[in-house]
Amino acid sequence: MNGAKTVLIRDMEAGWYADKLGARCPGYDFLTATDNDTALEHAPKAQIIIGLAPVLRPELFAAAPDLQWVQALTTGVDNLLAMPTLKPNVTLTNCGGFHGPQMSELAFLMMLSLNRDAQQMTRNQATRTWERWPQRLLLDKTVTIVGVGAIAEDLALRCNAFGMTVVGVSDGRDAVPGFAKIYKRQDLKDAAAACDFLVVLTPYSAQTHHIIDASVFAAMPAHALLINISRGGCVDEAALLEALETGAIAGAGLDVFAREPLDPDDPLWSAPNVMITPHIGGMSDTYRQQALPLVAENLNAFAARGASALNGLINRN
Numbered sequence: 001m002n003g004a005k006t007v008l009i010r011d012m013e014a015g016w017y018a019d020k021l022g023a024r025c026p027g028y029d030f031l032t033a034t035d036n037d038t039a040l041e042h043a044p045k046a047q048i049i050i051g052l053a054p055v056l057r058p059e060l061f062a063a064a065p066d067l068q069w070v071q072a073l074t075t076g077v078d079n080l081l082a083m084p085t086l087k088p089n090v091t092l093t094n095c096g097g098f099h100g101p102q103m104s105e106l107a108f109l110m111m112l113s114l115n116r117d118a119q120q121m122t123r124n125q126a127t128r129t130w131e132r133w134p135q136r137l138l139l140d141k142t143v144t145i146v147g148v149g150a151i152a153e154d155l156a157l158r159c160n161a162f163g164m165t166v167v168g169v170s171d172g173r174d175a176v177p178g179f180a181k182i183y184k185r186q187d188l189k190d191a192a193a194a195c196d197f198l199v200v201l202t203p204y205s206a207q208t209h210h211i212i213d214a215s216v217f218a219a220m221p222a223h224a225l226l227i228n229i230s231r232g233g234c235v236d237e238a239a240l241l242e243a244l245e246t247g248a249i250a251g252a253g254l255d256v257f258a259r260e261p262l263d264p265d266d267p268l269w270s271a272p273n274v275m276i277t278p279h280i281g282g283m284s285d286t287y288r289q290q291a292l293p294l295v296a297e298n299l300n301a302f303a304a305r306g307a308s309a310l311n312g313l314i315n316r317n
Helices: 014-024 036-045 058-062 100-116 118-126 150-161 185-193 214-219 237-246 287-305
Strands: 005-010 028-033 048-051 069-072 091-093 142-146 165-169 181-183 197-200 225-228 251-254 274-276
Touching: 005 014, 005 036, 014 028, 014 287, 028 036, 036 058, 048 287, 069 287, 100 118, 100 150, 100 225, 100 251, 100 274, 142 150, 142 185, 150 165, 165 185, 181 185, 185 214, 214 237, 237 251
Parallel strands: 005 028, 005 048, 048 069, 069 091, 142 165, 142 197, 165 181, 197 225, 225 251, 251 274
Antiparallel strands: none
């Protein structure tokens, strides 16, 4: 297409995205790559790169001298912000607003599994052991959500349906539908002291680095459970390990870690009453369908009005 901008899609489903976007977004040529080598071959032609942030490598940006815009298919772009090869003049956008269902369902998987000791049930099944114990309910429990954004609102809706009390921790919002109370960050320990579940959903930044630390674990009731589905850096993992080993808290559900993948020798693997998942919170079996409308809208906005019209703009200053 004469004058068309070239879009490189780096994804295992790159062909699917190219077909769908090609039908919705005139004025672009689409190149696809399901592996890094093919992506590097196409990079010199690309003005736009689309892909999941974790699979976009520094060498890809270094090989794309005409790059104008990167559309991440994820909400988190921490790794991209740290890449010196992603030049300051390149626009960066993320995908957000549709992760609520999968993130909320993972939070519930962890809360229910830990609360009812599903791991022991699995062990008993493997050994054909018939053991019964009173099942702890979510009903009337308090869940404190650190970070009150769109995903937290989605989670709160589901928690209310289970008869839970939902409180939040946020400096940006004072009253939110579905939340019984909002604490300021300076009052995080007070919020933690009243919880049965502490769910971390705040974005990671210098201000939220280790926001969940030893003082927060000390404030939590001994029966309380930590659920971290945000970013590993939000939790002081050394303090968490000590809290688990000393019984300061009852357990933890962890989907994210300071270093990923989690090292096979990391002591968190064998810590008491811990459920570990491999950073799958944002994933779903319909992720392509969830992300497509936003990406198509951005491509059409970019063609018509330029970078300033894009949704999900990331401030790189």
